[in-house]
Amino acid sequence: MLAESLALSALLFTIGVVGVLTRRNAIIIFMCVELMLNAVNLSFVALSRLYGATGQVFVIFVMTVAAAEAAVGLAIIIAIFRHRRSVNLEDINLLKG
Amino acid sequence: MTMGNQFYPLLYGFTFYFFGLVAVASAVLFVTRKSPVAAALWLVNVMFCLAALYIMLDAQFVGAIQVLVYAGAIMVVFVFVVMLLNLGHPSELSDIRGKAGRIIAGVLGLALLAEVMVLARSQFPAQLTLPAAVTTDAALGTAGIIGPIAASLFRQYLLAFELTSILLLTAIIGAVVIGKKRGPTDAG
Numbered sequence: 001m002l003a004e005s006l007a008l009s010a011l012l013f014t015i016g017v018v019g020v021l022t023r024r025n026a027i028i029i030f031m032c033v034e035l036m037l038n039a040v041n042l043s044f045v046a047l048s049r050l051y052g053a054t055g056q057v058f059v060i061f062v063m064t065v066a067a068a069e070a071a072v073g074l075a076i077i078i079a080i081f082r083h084r085r086s087v088n089l090e091d092i093n094l095l096k097g
Numbered sequence: 098m099t100m101g102n103q104f105y106p107l108l109y110g111f112t113f114y115f116f117g118l119v120a121v122a123s124a125v126l127f128v129t130r131k132s133p134v135a136a137a138l139w140l141v142n143v144m145f146c147l148a149a150l151y152i153m154l155d156a157q158f159v160g161a162i163q164v165l166v167y168a169g170a171i172m173v174v175f176v177f178v179v180m181l182l183n184l185g186h187p188s189e190l191s192d193i194r195g196k197a198g199r200i201i202a203g204v205l206g207l208a209l210l211a212e213v214m215v216l217a218r219s220q221f222p223a224q225l226t227l228p229a230a231v232t233t234d235a236a237l238g239t240a241g242i243i244g245p246i247a248a249s250l251f252r253q254y255l256l257a258f259e260l261t262s263i264l265l266l267t268a269i270i271g272a273v274v275i276g277k278k279r280g281p282t283d284a285g
Contacts, residue, residue, distance in 0.1 A: 001109075001110075001113055001153075001154065003217070003218075004113065004114075004117065005150070005154065006217040007214065007217060008117045008120065008121070008150075010210060010213035010214055010217055011121055011124075011210065012120065012121065012124055012143070013209075013213065014206045014207075014209050014210040014213070015121070015124040015125060015127075015128055015206075016124075016128075017205070017206055017209055018128060018202050018203065018205075018206040019127070019128035021194075021198070021201070021202035021205060021206070022128070022193055022194050022198060022199055022202045023128070023192055023193060023194070024192040024193070024194065025133060025184075025192040027133055027175065027178060027179060027184065028133055028136055028192070030175070031127070031136060031137060031140050031175060032128065034140065034167075034171065034175075035124060035127070035140060035143065038143065038144060038147055038167070041147070041159075041163075042147060042150065042151075045150075045151050045154050045156045045159055046154055048154075048156065049154060049155060052245070052249075053245035053246045053248075053249055054249055054253075056156050056158065056159050056246050057246055057249050057250045057254055059156075059159050059162075060159070060162065060246075060250065061254075061257065061261065063162060063163075063166050063167065064261050064264070064265065065264070066167070066171060067166065067170065067171055067265070067268075068264055068265055068267075068268035069268075070171050070174055070175070071174070071268050071269065071271075071272040072268050072271050072272050072275065074174060074175070074178045074272075075271070075272040075273075075275040075276035076275055077178065077182075078178065078181070078182065078275075078276050079275050079276060081182050082278070087182065087184065088192060
């Protein structure tokens with residue numbers, strides 16, 4: 001099932017990338033990033049059958065980083081929403097020259 | 098461990114493909130939904146399917162953590178923020194980009210998928226130089242499922258594990274400071 005798992009992982013990662021490219025809602029883009037992290041986790045777990053439990057340890061680290069990233073990222077989104085009354089990326093162009 | 102794989106290969110394969118297909122279908126629905134709440138719930142569905150696949154791939158502990166942390170905690174935070182900002186109603190103007198943007202994204206996605214598929218079909222090295230960890234099926238029989246994970250987490254990766262706690266502390270403080278509502282009096 002290794003080949004199938006890696007193919008599924010690639011497919012889910014691509015769907016996440018397409019989501020990031022096609023959406024403008026910052027929260028949905030964040031969720032697409034979570035989907036990409038999940039796809040990578042699937043690769044880690046599938047390969048951990050071959051190479052030992054190190055892959056599963058890395059999945060735990062990835063989940064920790066994802067939790068930290070979600071907390072900080074959503075706080076940033078809330079702070080931006082207070083200023084702009086919007087989470088649409090088209091409206092967030094403060095750094096645009 | 099790999100009991101289902103050994104004794105019921107047909108059933109194992111069917112279940113594996115079933116959860117895989119449901120995961121992909123849910124992911125596509127997640128990307129295409131207009132409402133953030135509907136998208137979040139489809140993403141939760143993807144995560145449950147992935148948890149099932151983790152369990153089928155002999156990673157039961159990771160499967161449980163996936164349900165508890167990802168589907169249970171992280172996605173609840175997302176839905177909570179959607180509720181807090183009152184974004185549950187999809188605006189009359191969809192946030193999905195126009196036709197040109199979608200075509201470009203589709204082409205880029207197909208290119209990436211082809212590239213990753215080619216990479217996935219290449220040969221894996223038979224022996225990676227990883228820190229020594231005992232996880233053959235025979236060793237799993239004596240050490241259990243969590244034993245090998247704990248052994249490498251608390252021995253080889255102890256420093257990384259401790260640094261993770263600093264990362265989490267920093268993230269908590271950062272989230273509180275960024276999310277704090279500044280009153281008109283203290284403009285700092």
